[in-house]
Amino acid sequence: MAKRIDVSGLHVYYGDFLAVEDVSMTIEPRSVTAFIGSSGCGKSTFLRTLNRMHEVTPGARAEGKVLLDDLDIYGAEVDPVLVRSEIGMVFQKANPFPTMSIYDNVIAGARLNNKRMPKSEADDLVEESLRGANLWEEVKDRLDKPGSGLSGGQQQRLCIARATAVKPSVLLMDEPCSALDPISTLAIEDLIHKLKEDYTIVIVTHNMQQAARVSDRTAFFNLSAPGKPGKLIEMGETNQIFTRPEKKETENYITGRFG
Amino acid sequence: MSMTTTQPPAPGSEAGSRTELSTGALPRRFPLLLLAGSALVVAGVLAAFSSFGPVAWALLTAVAYTVIIVTASVRVEGGRKAKDRLVTAIVYGCFLLAMAPLVSLLYTVADKGLDRFSPYFLTVSMNGVLPSMDAGGVYHAIVGTLAITGMATLMAVPIGVLTAVYLVEYAQGRLKKVITFFVDVMTGIPSIVAGLFVVALWMMLFGPGKTNGAAGAISLAVLMIPVVVRSSEEMLRLVPQDLREASYALGVPKWRTIVKVVLPTSAAGLTTGIMLAIARVIGETAPLVLTAGSSAVSINWNLFDGQMMNLPVFIFSQFRMGGAVNYERAWAAALTLVLVVMLLFFLARVIGRLFAPKTR
Numbered sequence: 001m002a003k004r005i006d007v008s009g010l011h012v013y014y015g016d017f018l019a020v021e022d023v024s025m026t027i028e029p030r031s032v033t034a035f036i037g038s039s040g041c042g043k044s045t046f047l048r049t050l051n052r053m054h055e056v057t058p059g060a061r062a063e064g065k066v067l068l069d070d071l072d073i074y075g076a077e078v079d080p081v082l083v084r085s086e087i088g089m090v091f092q093k094a095n096p097f098p099t100m101s102i103y104d105n106v107i108a109g110a111r112l113n114n115k116r117m118p119k120s121e122a123d124d125l126v127e128e129s130l131r132g133a134n135l136w137e138e139v140k141d142r143l144d145k146p147g148s149g150l151s152g153g154q155q156q157r158l159c160i161a162r163a164t165a166v167k168p169s170v171l172l173m174d175e176p177c178s179a180l181d182p183i184s185t186l187a188i189e190d191l192i193h194k195l196k197e198d199y200t201i202v203i204v205t206h207n208m209q210q211a212a213r214v215s216d217r218t219a220f221f222n223l224s225a226p227g228k229p230g231k232l233i234e235m236g237e238t239n240q241i242f243t244r245p246e247k248k249e250t251e252n253y254i255t256g257r258f259g
Numbered sequence: 260m261s262m263t264t265t266q267p268p269a270p271g272s273e274a275g276s277r278t279e280l281s282t283g284a285l286p287r288r289f290p291l292l293l294l295a296g297s298a299l300v301v302a303g304v305l306a307a308f309s310s311f312g313p314v315a316w317a318l319l320t321a322v323a324y325t326v327i328i329v330t331a332s333v334r335v336e337g338g339r340k341a342k343d344r345l346v347t348a349i350v351y352g353c354f355l356l357a358m359a360p361l362v363s364l365l366y367t368v369a370d371k372g373l374d375r376f377s378p379y380f381l382t383v384s385m386n387g388v389l390p391s392m393d394a395g396g397v398y399h400a401i402v403g404t405l406a407i408t409g410m411a412t413l414m415a416v417p418i419g420v421l422t423a424v425y426l427v428e429y430a431q432g433r434l435k436k437v438i439t440f441f442v443d444v445m446t447g448i449p450s451i452v453a454g455l456f457v458v459a460l461w462m463m464l465f466g467p468g469k470t471n472g473a474a475g476a477i478s479l480a481v482l483m484i485p486v487v488v489r490s491s492e493e494m495l496r497l498v499p500q501d502l503r504e505a506s507y508a509l510g511v512p513k514w515r516t517i518v519k520v521v522l523p524t525s526a527a528g529l530t531t532g533i534m535l536a537i538a539r540v541i542g543e544t545a546p547l548v549l550t551a552g553s554s555a556v557s558i559n560w561n562l563f564d565g566q567m568m569n570l571p572v573f574i575f576s577q578f579r580m581g582g583a584v585n586y587e588r589a590w591a592a593a594l595t596l597v598l599v600v601m602l603l604f605f606l607a608r609v610i611g612r613l614f615a616p617k618t619r
């Protein structure tokens with residue numbers, strides 16, 4: 001199920017503004033890849049180009065190549081809607097659909113696309129996804145209650161359940177824990193560990209310890225100078241990046257020395 | 260001399276227990292008691308001069324209350340709290356001032372309308388009733404109002420909401436500016452001009468003297484559309500971009516996202532906007548006099564055949580006849596119109612509540 005992503009020579013623009021310059025990297029299947037780097041260096045921007053979500057922003061465009069296994073997702077024939085059902089996304093701020101119950105939120109992917117499925121199958125999918133997101137025990141008695149009535153951490157896990165219920169092969173997460181307490185964060189990190197058996201996971205985080213804890217590989221982005229585009233500085237095994245970074249910039253960032 | 264002796268607060272006194280962070284406080288009941296007190300005193304003084312009038316009484320009470328409470332507050336509580344008291348008094352005063360015309364209007368309509376308002380009045384038409392007879396009712400006008408406004412709504416809501424969806428979700432660049440500009444212009448069209456426009460259109464299409472309820476409905480729709488577009492636009496913009504992206508991220512196409520996420524999320528707001536648009540046109544008189552006519556007396560459910568009475572035009576034409584019984588009919592019809600609008604708003608609240616995003 002999990003697929004590899006190969007990026008080569010990717011530039012991302014907002015109108016005339018070059019936000020991310022010339023990124024090439026390989027994201028391995030069944031592993032967790034963390035993106036770290038200072039604020040504004042283009043991590044979110046780059047992440048959103050991996051499932052063509054950047055196209056939602058007026059004026060945003062990407063040049064270069066992104067291969068999902070062997071398929072170029074920027075190919076002329078490729079439908080961005082299908083790309084997104086293959087590459088799911090979890091956002092920084094939990095965003096359950098306010099008009100839907102917990103149950104409906106989980107199977108929103110199917111419901112919104114009008115996929116008919118028998119009740120028993122839907123029930124199974126909801127339970128499986130909620131169990132997968134470590135949320136089942138907490139909500140199994142109130143599946144018909146609104147999703148927005150859950151706590152922030154629960155809502156975020158609900159969003160993860162919703163994203164996994166459409167069975168994507170890749171899951172992109174943009175700072176999924178930045179609004180959560182340490183316990184909920186831990187719950188989600190455990191979840192990421194579990195999910196990586198089936199998915200390719202990419203996570204953006206500002207939390208070094210989190211990157212070190214959950215990821216197998218780490219990519220460090222930085223701005224060459226203020227106002228200049230963001231760049232991929234180096235990428236490697238998480239262990240190596242945190243203990244023996246090749247670039248001085250990476251070392252400075254990780255140890256908290258700037259400039 | 261006395262200043263210096265009173266400066267250091269006597270130990271144990273109220274002032275002595277103050278710290279630097281606390282000030283004195285007026286008793287909690289004080290404002291209410293003061294208000295009642297000043298109302299009584301002002302009433303007494305006015306009565307003594309035998310010049311009691313409700314307006315003078317209310318104004319003088321307000322002034323007396325404000326002056327006393329601010330003075331008291333300055334002495335006991337200090338400057339910032341006194342300002343708060345002053346502004347509070349002014350805000351409440353403005354609120355009551357704004358309520359006064361509304362309450363007075365409702366009271367007058369109810370008072371004068373109830374003379375003739377009865378089940379009989381609501382259920383018979385003016386068919387075969389001479390204007391000066393003590394008989395007849397408003398049923399045909401209710402029918403006309405519901406039919407014409409209903410058809411106008413059926414035309415204006417889809418056009419208005421879809422235009423808003425286009426403006427918010429799809430339009431870019433010049434076309435968006437152009438449409439927004441024309442919607443703004445449409446908002447400013449005087450209602451009688453909308454009526455004339457439809458009359459001219461009917462002349463061209465069907466020849467003279469062929470106007471009917473549908474013509475009235477179209478002129479109302481012309482007035483409604485910009486209101487619906489404007490309010491729907493605001494409501495759609497309130498839907499967080501997050502929700503749209505959440506839906507896209509599940510592999511849902513844009514149009515389904517709009518239909519199943521954006522519209523349901525904003526349904527409550529959209530309903531309110533539509534109700535306001537209906538309220539805007541349900542009292543329109545001028546375009547309907549021109550189109551649906553002002554002389555129909557019998558019940559006509561058919562929008563496409565013949566003249567159609569409706570409540571505002573009924574009020575207008577009865578008032579113009581000038582007899583005592585006509586005035587009574589006009590007021591009773593006004594009461595009916597107010598009640599119809601209130602009923603609609605009540606329904607809108609209920610519908611809005613059904614759609615509203617649930618939090619528990």
Ligand SMILES: Nc1ncnc2c1ncn2[C@@H]1O[C@H](COP(=O)(O)OP(=O)(O)OP(=O)(O)O)[C@@H](O)[C@H]1O
Nearest residue numbers: 014017019037038039040041042043044045046057
């Ligand atoms: N919608 C947009 N329109 C124009 N410029 C944008 C837009 N979104 C982001 N940018 C710019 O692109 C650059 C990269 O932003 P991005 O949000 O990707 O940074 P980030 O690395 O995710 O930062 P953070 O860690 O704070 O989330 C910034 O200079 C930002 O100002």
Ligand SMILES: [Mg+2]
Nearest residue numbers: 043044045174
């Ligand atoms: Mg970001």
